[in-house]
Amino acid sequence: MSELSIASPAPPERRLTGETLFLLAGLAALGALATNIILPAFPRIGTDLGVSSQELGLTLSSFFVAFAFGQLLVGPLSDRFGRKWLVLGGLAVFAAGSVLCAFADSLSFLVLGRVIQALGACAASVLSRAIARDLFDGEALARALALTMIAGAAAPGFSPLLGSALDGLFGWRITFLIVAVFxxxxxxxxxxxVGETHPADRRTPLALSSVASTYGRLAADPRFLLPALAVSLVIGGLYSFFAAAPGVLMSELGLTAFELGLSFATTVLIVVAAGFLAPRLAHRWGQRIIGMAGIFIALAGSLFMFAFAAEPTFVTFTIAIALYLLGMGLINPLGTAIALHPFGQQAGLASALLGFLQMGCAAIGASLASVLPLQPSASLAVVLTTASALALLVFLPVAMRHPKAEAVV
Incomplete structure (x- = not known):
């Protein structure tokens, strides 16, 4: 019998306590926190290391690539051996990479530290979703992911403000030590x-051929691939925004590092609003319909940015990003829940493949935003519009699919 056709019971009903929410949000936010907190310090990092801001983009793309591929290993290991030691090991690796970044004296050492950071943070990100799937199911899973997104948005949302303050007071190196402490x-x-959430009786064998076969079947299963790819395209656009933000807001629109931090902090309010709306709207109209609406809103924001790309202002850029974030905040938890729901026994592998797709889209989007021969805001508009339009196309069959087509395995 196929590995994806073995029925497994739904996880027992659990309440999303504050302790569980803190864990899930912290694990989910770690990668974005480690990236966003250093963005305001890019000019000073470049000066200290003698490199340009464009060269510093390597610290972002290398992070995304390592993050993407590392997840493919973490997922099956966690399905076989449980979550606990991979969570703790990943966090230890992340802290070690952060310390290396803090003491880097060249771009190559900084990139090395960022790669090590990513290998640790990718374990945290994969396992935040896998742990949520261990503990919750159905609407409860969507609600847990939405609340996790709300809480997790605070760290990457406010971190540029904190990074700007730390850079001004103590220098950019202290920011890496702060994330190590986190x-x-x-x-x-x-x-x-919290401890272990994946009991021994739900664990799956670990064999290279079996893992590769399971990844292949997941990638070919439209129940997983279509919602996962739609979420990944929109999330990839979000990380492209993170990468392009210093160039757009500081270089093009003239904001200071502190003002950049304030701009990021206001995005938290939008993500919070979307996170509260997503499960409530989904309960009334269904996850697929609201997920599709989220992609439409993200596309509207992208097109608005594109319309003003020739002469952007802070107001037009902020409106465009606000719409994009609102749409992202709706599709992210709902699309993730739709993708993971049918695969409870393979939650680790499914979460890993979802994370790989997300960081792969992030790496491609961030690279395109930096190499397109356009001004930064125009490049970002092209990336966001393309990502949103493609997400709409791949999610359309999901929105039209009957809920009874889902089978939990």
Whole structure:
């Protein structure tokens, strides 16, 4: 019998407590936190290391690539051996990479530290979704992911503001030490308050051929691939925005590092609003319909940015990003829940493949935004519009699919 056709019981009903929410949000936000907190410091990092801002883009693309491929290994390992030691090991690797970044004296060492950071953070990201799938199902899973997104948005949303303040007071190196401490706090909380969520009787064998076969079947299964790819395209656009933000807001629109931080902080309110709306709207109209609406809103924001790309202003750019973030906030938890729901026994592999798709789209989007022969805002508009339009195309069959077509395996 196929590995994806073995029925497995739904996880027992659980309440999303504050402790569980803190863990899931912390794990999910770690990668974005480690990236966003250093964005305001890019000019000073470039000056200290003697490199240009464009060359510093390598610290982002290398992070995304390592993050993408690392998840493919973490997922099957967690399905076989459980979540606990991979969570703790990933957080330890993340802290070590952060310390290396703090003491880097050249771009090559900074990139090395960022790759090590990514290999640790990717474990946290994969396992945040896998742990959520271990504990919740159906609407409860969508609600848990939405609330996790709300809480997790605070760290990457406010981190540029914190990074700007730390850079101004103590220099950019202290920011890496701060994120190392955050990783240690998450590890301590997990080991004391949450622990293992994937019991031995739900674990799957670990064999290279079996893992490759399962990844192949997941990638060919439209129940997983279509919603996962739609979410990944929109999330890839979000990370492209992170990468392009210093060039657009500081170089093109003249914001200071502190003002850049304030701009990012306001995005938290939009993500919070979307996170509260997503499960409520989905309960009334269904996850697929609201997910499709989210993609439409993201596309509207992208087209608005494209319309003003020739002469952007802070107001037009902010409106466009606000619409995009609102749409992203709707499709992200709902599309993720739709993609993971049918695959409870393979939650680790499914989450890993979803994360790979997300970071792969992020790496492609960030690279395109930096190499297109256009001004930064125009390049970002092209990337966001393309990503949103493609997401709409791949999610359309999901929105039209009957819910009874889903089978939990």
């Amino acid at each position: 990783g240690a706090v998450i590890a301590l909380h997990y080991s004391r308050r």
